[in-house]
Amino acid sequence: MKIKYFLALFVLTGSIALAASMSVQVQQSKVRVTPSQLGSAVDTIKYGDVVNVGELRNGWYEVTTINGKKGWVHESALSKKPVKMSAGTANTTTGVSSDEVALAGKGFNEQVENKLKADGTLDYTWVDRMKTYNVDPDQILAFRTQGHLEGGAK
Amino acid sequence: MNKKYLLPFISVLVMLLITTVLISGCGEVAEIGTGIAQAGGIITSSQADSITKSTKAIEKSQQELTSEQEYYVGRAVVASVLQTYKPLDRPQQNNYLNLLGQSLAIFSNCPETFGGYHFLLLDSDEINAFAAPGGLILVTRGMLRCCNNEDELAAVLAHEICHVELKHGLKAIKQGRMTEALTILAAESAKQLGSEELASLTENFEESVSDVVMTLTTSGYSRDQERDADAAAAQLLRRAGYPEAAMITMLRRMDERISDSGGHGFAKTHPSASSRIDSLRTTITNTQFVPDAVRQERFTAAMQTILAWY
Incomplete structure (x- = not known):
């Protein structure tokens, strides 16, 4: 009996953990009525927006x-993971935040692209x-x- | 507290603790650790700040590239490939290519990327196609010539979409590039990083892009990666309603054309068509198909001017 009770609590706590939030990691996406890319859209979400997620079904989150x-x-x-850098971390001397430096270290942001454009390295x-x-x-x-x-x- | 409620109460506490630990990343643990050390007078607040920042930087570099970072790599890869290959400035043909490509990409396991899937024809006789990270895909006129109908062109595009989905381009970036950036970060505290360090990091970025471009244009992906992309492409075609057999007929024609052209481009960077057909035959039993008349007609209408150049 105690085990059943424990299991029920485990499931309950798991459900609480599942009702977490996630961040939009693409420039723009649609929230659809059905779990299909061709489903009609009820809302538009943008990069960095946070949504509450529920059930995951065949690669689709209910949000x-x-x-x-x-x-x-x-x-x-x-x-x-949160995708937007938090405000207030910018370094006053260089104007570069530690997060931005870490991102640049891996490549790869608009700042680096602008530098390549300005240098004439890439068109x-x-x-x-x-x-x-x-389309x-x-x-x-x-x-x-x-x-x-x-x-x-x- | 009544003993009757003690067990469930402790259970919930334990579960919540486990959940919290699972959700927390290494960075948060470091923050807690430095906080304790700081409170105990072991390190100063400035040192604690530095350690936290360094831990965060290291943690970041060990993560997979984010969708946004993948996007910037892909853009630079395409800009680099376009230094060698000229784009084919034909809006009607490029629109058809995008209509077909994007209608396939929605059936991929990774239908959404930071900037989406976009396709472009290249003005080259070479039989080739390139998939840059993030979903930018380039197809030559020579490759188009290997396709007799929409279904076979769908097979080419599905293969490239699957390279994006399986992140094969990013895997070409040498691991050393990531640690190189880390060395720069570790050498100086975040406060001292200025334009010079950023220039070094930009150089590191260029080298990473060069790794991907070299793989796409010269050395090619591994045999296993090509086989995986073919298997995933067959599945993608099936989901989208196209006949998988189109992969086999397209590969056969490509094999003939490559023999005629002396083995440049695709032949240099891909396993032989016959070995790819052999791998596919384990899952695709039907190797013939009758092209749908409407699809055949719209393919010819869109592409005939380009195909007629030969």
Whole structure:
């Protein structure tokens, strides 16, 4: 009996731990009504936003946004670690925070890219142009329907 | 407290403690440790601050690259590849490529990256395709020529999307690059880091990008990585509703073209098409398919001007 009680508490405490928050690690994503990339969107979330996460189903988290909207977000858009640097850590002498230095050490941020652009080391014209090649979900749906691909897994 | 409630009370406490420990990272433990040492008069508050900062920096460098960092590596990789290969400035063709590529990427195990998946044609006869970290994918005219229909082009794109999903590009960065940056960080306290140190770190970044570019254009991924990307691509095609057999027919045609072209580009960086077909045959039993008429028509309509150049 005691063991059952203990197990029940374990599950309960586990559920509390699961109701954690996660950070959005992509520039922008959608909160969808169904766990599918083609599901209609109820909210837009941006890099650094924090969402409350619940159930994880086939790679999709059930989330609640700061606007109180509920829906599904793919796990690849979320990180368990905070992704934005906390304010107030900037060094007054160099204007560079320890976190920024650590990030630069691994490569890889806008500051380093701007330096490469300014030095003339790399030309990003076409890289920026590639980013403008965007396809919206309605176009994808129409493309799939027209091409008789709707039989694929959603 | 009544003994009856003592056991559940302790159980909850233990569970919460376990949960807290699991959620906490090493950085928080270091902060607690330095806090205790500082309170006990062992170290000064400035020293405690330094230790905490260094621990955080080391912890960060040991983590996987974040989605955002992967994005910046990928952008620099594409900018570097485009120093050698000229983009094909054809909006209609690039739009079709992106429509097809992005409609496949949503079925990947990693459908969302920091900046999303984007595709670009390269004006080169060489049979080649490149997947930069974060989802920027480049395909040559020569590679397009190996595809007779949309399904085969989908097979090429699925293979590249899977290199992104499996983070093969990032794995090409030599481990030493990460520790090099750490040495710079360890040598000076965070307070003294200025433009000079940042310049060193930028150089380190360039070298990391160069590791990836070398792998993509010259040395190639490992045989195992190619096999894994092929297996994942077959699965991706299946999910998206395309026939997996398109991978086999595309590889066969590529093999013929590569023999004709004398083995540049893709042949240099990939295992032979026949060995890739052999690996795929363990999961793909049906090696023939009849292309869907509508897909065939829209592929030809979008790409015929490019294909007609030959």
